[in-house]
Amino acid sequence: MKGLDTIDWIVIVAYFFLLLGVAWWVIRKKQENTEDYFLAGRNIGWFMVGASIFASNIGSEHVVGLAGNGAGDKMPLLIYELHAWIVLMLGWVFLPFYARSGVFTMPEFLEKRFDARSRWILSIVSLVAYILTKVSVTIYAGGVVVSALLGIPFWIGAVATVVLTGIYTVLGGMRAVVYTETIQAIILVLGAGILTFLGLEAVGGWGELKETIGPDYFNMWRPNSDPDYPWLPLFITSTVVGIWYWCTDQVIVQRVLTAKNIKEGRRGSIFGALLKLMPVFLFLVPGIIALGLKLQGKLHWDSPDEAFPVLMSNLMPSGLRGLVAAGLLAALMSSLASVFNSCSTLFTLDIYKKLKPEKPEAELVKTGRIATFFVVGLGLLWIPIISRLSDGLYEYLQNVQAYISPPIAAVFLLGIFYKRINANGAIATLVGGFIIGFSKLTLEILKSNFSEGSFLFNLADINWLVFGAYFFALCIAIAVVVSMFYPAPTKQQLAGLTFGTVSQEQKATNKNSYTIWDIIISVAVVLIVLYIMVSFSTLAL
Template identity: 90%
Template sequence: MKGLDTLDWVVIAIYFLILLGIAWWVIKQKQKDTEDYFLAGRNIGWFVVGASIFASNIGSEHVVGLAGNGAGDKMPLLIYELHAWIVLMLGWVFLPFYARSGVFTMPEFLEKRFDARSRWVLSVVSLIAYILTKVSVTIYAGGIVVSALLGIPFWIGAVATVVLTGLYTVLGGMRAVVYTETIQAMVLVVGAGVLTFMGLDAVGGWGELKDTVGVDYFNMWRSNSDPDYPWFPLFFTSSIVGIWYWCTDQVIVQRVLTAKNIKEGRRGSIFGALLKLMPVFLFLIPGVVALGLKMQGKLDWDSPDEAFPVLMSNLLPSGLRGLVAAGLLAALMSSLASVFNSCSTLFTLDIYKKLKPDKPEEQLVKTGRVATFFVVGLGLLWIPIITTLSDGLYEYLQNVQAYISPPITAVFLLGIFYKRINANGAIATLVGGLIIGFSKLTLEITKSSFSEGSFLFAIADINWLVFGAYFFAMCIAIAVTVSMFYPRPSEAQLQGLTFGTVTAEQKAANKASYNIWDIVASVVVVLIVLYIMVSFSTLSL
């Protein structure tokens, strides 16, 4: 890899100065209550909401990993980047219920729909999952990226980035996060877009790239007998994971809850869905381009995960290289900031406030800042562990989501669409699903210790996509069956929180919150998703 030169460093310095200037301006604003600190006063417009949704999804490990998928013959995983249609569901289906409930967090919504037990379980599970996966993996991958780009030791890169991100997240709260994420999203899109254009030019164009790597390489749909990525379990399980991540996960939903109203939140989700289509072209295609250049003898790299940084350092001229490096740093910082703030929100409002209900607003904001420091500290402490577990963790990271998401997705979907589901059905699904999911994950990790042909080996050996589909069906069955043994929830408890209990006034208010252009934009997003799905198949190519 070529190192950064003086002009690259100047570009990176300008980027950081702009970023810190925005953060400082936000920090100077007074933030005395929880609504302002955790939800930016619920006063954010659609453009910033959409950019924040996109930026919080794209981390440095996402950028490098997606390009690695493109360079490493893992095209079926492209399906996870075509979840723009699920982002639309957040704005059109879920947001009206969340907004009407007036909640700050997703566990709080479950408490209103079911009871306090569901809130506690989801809060604790979410915090543990964030710290052990999102925070730790982002820090680890970010440390590698920063050390490679800037030529500094891994530890210095990881610690410096975490501390800087944690600092403005702690001091500025959600407002600092969403505004800095807007800048970071634009930098990332511009930088990666330039790299994609120049990469395609270097390889000889799209037609030459297809001829070089082969038409079949672009096929994302494999037969149902494929041992790794059978097409139907891939589509089904990825959709379940997508609904969990985009429609019920605190990190993402918190962005639309910062909007001024449902109209701005929905438009933010539509804009976020449009931006979500970009990673296919900004990160996946550069990975395929890097493979094509390697096959043409114009580029060399050892691991597919090196494809993006090697392509960037060898292809881009001085200055632009610094811009893309700034974009990768932006991806790292935005995803970290999102998780830091959401962890802080969950701990403060779903755990601390429940234990100390009489604490004033200023004390809750202070607690939120302390909680962020605590999460930052745990993330740093986890680095020595993740450096020893990285191979296994990266191998199982995508599987973990298939084991965490089904019970949560089932409870939220049934909670909104089916009035008969009650609190006992929800808690049985969450707790039972947690036990089943982590049991399967444990068996998968320890599979080598079982004898081939044994019952435990057979369970451990089930493809994670196939298991995810069956697991979701089990969770639906648990929720419905247990609920039938107990009385149905009262209409008063369900008012406005589930289909069938929305009043005529609430329906009218929701209808007034969108127009024909919102519908047209949403249809365009769905059509683009379908076009990409057809294009990345051997039938079309």
């Protein structure tokens, strides 16, 4: 792997001075109230909302993990990158309910739809989920990328990424995160796009790549008898995880809540959906190219997770290599910054403020900053567990999310679409689901300690995609059955928070918040997703 030269370092330093300059400009602005610190004053336009959604999503699991999938024969996991249609659901289906409720956080929305207990539970579950997935994975990948690019030990790279990100996140709040993410998204798209072009040229074109690797390699759909990626459980579980991540998760939803109004928020989600189509070409394809070049004897790497940084360091010219390296580091930082800010938002507004309602706004902002440091520490402690759960970073992330997302997705979907679901049904689903999901995760970690063929071993050995699909069905059943044993919510409780309770005035306001072009672009996104699904199937081979 080629090292960075003087020009590369100059570009990297200049880029980070730009980011820190933007962050400093934001920090100097007054941020003494929670709305400004956590939601950027709810005054962000659609372009920055969409870019922020994209940059929040494109972090470690894409830079390192998605390219690793392309290089490591895990093409079925491509389906997780075809969730642009679910991003559209955020803007068209979920956002109007969130915006009408005027909430800061997703647990706060559950309190309005159900009761205070559900807010407490979701807050705690979400914080645990962030530590197990977003924080630890992003820090881990940050260490991988930084150590590969800069030639320094893994842990030094990981800690350095955390410290630099933490400084501007803690001081600048949500506005600093959104502004820096917009810059990072632009640089990353341009850099990765150039790398894909150079990679295809080096491997001899798309046709030569297919011939080198074999056309069957590109098929993302495997039979239901496949032990690793059966297509139906893959589709169901990935959709459940997608709804949880894109439509109910604080990190992503917080971006659309920063918008000036529903119109800007929806257009931001549509723009985010368009950008979400790019990772297939920006990260997965370079991973496949890296494998093709390795088979041709033109490139060498040991682990699939090294494919992207090795490809970049060998193909990019001086200067441009430094810019893309900076973009990669910035992508890791933006993903981490998003999680830091969302964790501090959840802890401060859904836990600390409930315990200390008399605290002034300035005190709450200070508490949010302190909470960030504790979340980072817990994330660092979880990193050694990652390698025990999966041999690939991206698969680890989807694996854990398959155990966390079903109860949350079930409660939000039923809460918005089904008036009969009540607080007790939601509580039973969240608590029961958390216990079941965490138990399965624990069994997987301890799997090597069980004798093969024993009950616990067989339970731990259940395919995570199959488990995720049945787990979601069970969560739906728990919510519905438990709700039937208790009175239905009143119309006053549900007003404007679920389908069937939206007033004519609210419907008219929502209708005025979009145009025919919003509809056309949304339909185009769905058609592109279907086209990619067909292209990466045996139908096209």
